[in-house]
Amino acid sequence: MSGQDGVRGGSDGHIGHNLAIWGVVTGGAVMAGLFAFRPPWFVWAAGGGAASLWLFAILGLSDGPSRAFLAGTLRKSSYTQIYTTLTRRNxxxxxxxxxxxxxDRDGWPTLFRAALTWRLxxxxxxxxxxxxxxLLLGQWLVTGVEGRVGSALVLPRASLWPDRIGALVPFAILSLTLLPRSMLTKQVRRLGRKRAISLLILGLLFAGLVFVTSVGDAVGAWVKVSALLVAFMVGLSVNSGGAWGVSFVFLFLLGFFTVELKSFAAIPALLLVAVAGFASETLASRRFARWCVTxxxxxxxxxxxxxPEISCLSEKYRSLFLFLAVFPLLNALFDVLSYAVTLSLLRRGLRARWPFVWGLLDLLIACVLFLGLGVALVAAIHELNRLAGVPLLDLGALFAGVRETPGAYVWLYLMLFSTILPTALHFLISLLGLQGVWPRAFRRPVARLIDRAPDAPLYAVPAAFFLGLVWTLPLLLLGAALWGIWAFSGGFVMAVLGRYFDLLHWIAAVPVGAL
Incomplete structure (x- = not known):
């Protein structure tokens, strides 16, 4: 070891010992004060958090490379290392x-265009x-309450055993042993015509599902759920693309249509679905292929x-048609816009001093998209009702039901809120960017104290104190923000949703003319 390294090593050890003594004494004094005055729980949390962060600051200052890293981050124009560390990789x-x-230096419009791809x-x-x-299956498996799609009772109320556990057992066994994705795709490749075989497998699954689900009460709910879970898994194993997923659901619904009406009116629709699935995998332009599918x-x-046969369908199958065919197509169009906005604003926020601002902007844009989705659904249902000559979904009854018994439509809310869920997660994560509350003019003196910490305790002790303060205040603001969201957002969110409902009701009644 060189003489300079020996001096530096001894200085680091000297700093560590002195700061450890200061930390233990000060932490003990803080805890003694808390025990003596017995403050509310949030004061305990703040005091304990501040003491812990000061101890972490002491540990950071006891090592030369750590001091260099801490001083360097304090001198940066954007002080959001907690936010960027947690979000950049993902x-x-x-x-x-x-x-x-x-x-990373591109503006938000450029980032948005780059995010809006056919893959997304x-x-x-x-x-x-x-x-x-x-969502429907998860609610049924966890709670056992009846599962409804609109007005259609799809899954009856069930006990834990044998129905709900019986539905999971074959799916778990199959997922762990028989159908790993790599093995299945290898077998399909050996046959040389992967896409054609994929469509054949999906068709066979669809036929089996139609048989199982069309026999009514002759089989238990666990058999139906098992068949759906296994079929969905096989479909994803063969091809995980969204175009194939939506084609599979359309095949499933067309099977219901054929069985219920005992009619061949669905044959042209089946051919269109087959063409859509073929186009999604054979056209050279993937972007154009996805739009062709849509x-x-x-x-x-x-x-x-x-x-004409649509008028003979029962209300149950009309609900299935709307909620599993019409709604996903419209949802996907608004979802991809929402996902692109969220991803581009997340990437833009990685270099911003205030990522919270970009999270808030994402939330505002998502609210506009959410309103647009509601208007599109109302307009589409109204036009389909007029085209069918019978109400596929009575919009007047739906609005009245949501106003009078809102708790009966939880599944509908959760399905529609898929557009806003990534945005809400982005907003919560962006609160970590409150770390940037400290201006660089304050952080630079702290960085200088850290640089001079090896010289004397006169610099080391205040360096640890102010570094702990720099870390503590943003976390206190984050805790206060989360507590405010938890304590006050319920009434605010309900008020906003009430305004949203009134606006959507007015749009349905006046511009669209559906009510």
Missing amino acids: VMWVWRRLCDEAS YDKALLIAVAYPLL VLLAFVVVYLAAV
């Missing part, structure tokens, strides 16, 4: 897989199809609403 992982390349739309389609189904499946919806 954001960039998603970005590399679903978005086009973009520079494909995932939005998959989520729009899977989310309501898995347009073709929209034609399927219009065709099914226009055939």
